[in-house]
Amino acid sequence: MAAKPIRSSVGRAAGLGSAREGVAQWWAERAFAVALIPLTLWLAVSLIKHSGSDHASVIAWLRSPWATLLVVLLLISLFSHLALGLRVIIEDYIHSGAKFAVLLVARFLCFSLCIAGILATLRIAMIA
Amino acid sequence: MSPAANRPAAAERSAGPLSPHLQIYRPQLTSVLSFAHRLSGVALGLYSVVLVAWLIAAAAGSTPFSTMQTAMRSPGGQLLLLAGIFCFFLHLCGGIRHLFWDAGYGFELTSIYTSGWVVVVASATLTAIAWFAGSVL
Numbered sequence: 678m679a680a681k682p683i684r685s686s687v688g689r690a691a692g693l694g695s696a697r698e699g700v701a702q703w704w705a706e707r708a709f710a711v712a713l714i715p716l717t718l719w720l721a722v723s724l725i726k727h728s729g730s731d732h733a734s735v736i737a738w739l740r741s742p743w744a745t746l747l748v749v750l751l752l753i754s755l756f757s758h759l760a761l762g763l764r765v766i767i768e769d770y771i772h773s774g775a776k777f778a779v780l781l782v783a784r785f786l787c788f789s790l791c792i793a794g795i796l797a798t799l800r801i802a803m804i805a
Numbered sequence: 806m807s808p809a810a811n812r813p814a815a816a817e818r819s820a821g822p823l824s825p826h827l828q829i830y831r832p833q834l835t836s837v838l839s840f841a842h843r844l845s846g847v848a849l850g851l852y853s854v855v856l857v858a859w860l861i862a863a864a865a866g867s868t869p870f871s872t873m874q875t876a877m878r879s880p881g882g883q884l885l886l887l888a889g890i891f892c893f894f895l896h897l898c899g900g901i902r903h904l905f906w907d908a909g910y911g912f913e914l915t916s917i918y919t920s921g922w923v924v925v926v927a928s929a930t931l932t933a934i935a936w937f938a939g940s941v942l
Contacts, residue, residue, distance in 0.1 A: 707907060710900055717897065721935060728939040732867035739863065748860075759850045766843055790857050797860040 702761055709758035716751040736801055745802040749795050756791035760784055834921045842899040845892040852889045890935050894928040 723744070727735055738744055763783045771779055830836065862873040876882050902920050905911045911920055 707904065710904065714897065714901070717893065721893070725935060725939045725942060728942055732863065732870045735863055735870070739860075752857075755853055755856075759846075759853060762846050763850065766847065790854060794857040794860050797857070797864040800864040801860070 702764070706758060706761040706765075709754045709761070712750070712754040713758060716747060716754060719747055720751055739798065739801045745798060748798045752791050752794040752798070756787045756794075760787035763787070834925075835917060838899060838921050838924060841895060842903070845896040845899070848889070848892045849896055852892065855889075887932070887936060891928060891932045894931040894935070895924070898924040898927045898931075 723738065727738060730738075739748065760783065764780060767776065767779050767783060827836075859873055862869040877886060902911070902924055905920070911917065
């Protein structure tokens, strides 16, 4: 018979398991998801309105302060939510040594695309 | 008796039956929508590249922008656009369903099936509305 453990059952179980960390990422993914509901619906309506527009009127629309702000907020929320979601999927399906590399590439791509989108939007708002 | 004594040894455990793999089950609305949510999320990640490319084209000038618009108006571009719009509404509606679950609502089996069909019908309807609105304007 094994020696009677000194620590209580609760004491041994507390602090272990998946809940020890990751709550912040779980919350952030949902917070960005909530932000994306109005932001993407606004973009969808705007893009439908401009589906027949030429370059000049699209630029005029993107240059308006509200459009610039909302596109930038959308890009930040979109790529943050995407990065967090891809991380969950990668961690669920890739168990080989490639996991770390794939996680890194996914993060770099999300970050780069986000910055590229923001720069293009600001270029339109300030220079174009 | 310690809990460890109830567990089989490692060798014995590996020889034991595994839990059934996903392919064994008949597809159900719940499992199909769960997978579709992830799949549409990944697809929308690819479409976000198109969104950034569209913004870059708009910033680059009217010639790159019209090249992009022409590509999107081609039959292949239109098909991709339609698929993207459906992915968007599927992920949006499915995402709202997930947020309700995260808040602790809608876990009864009847609610799960009702909300599942609502997601399917709403995404199809919203896709049709968006497509119609886009072609009229």
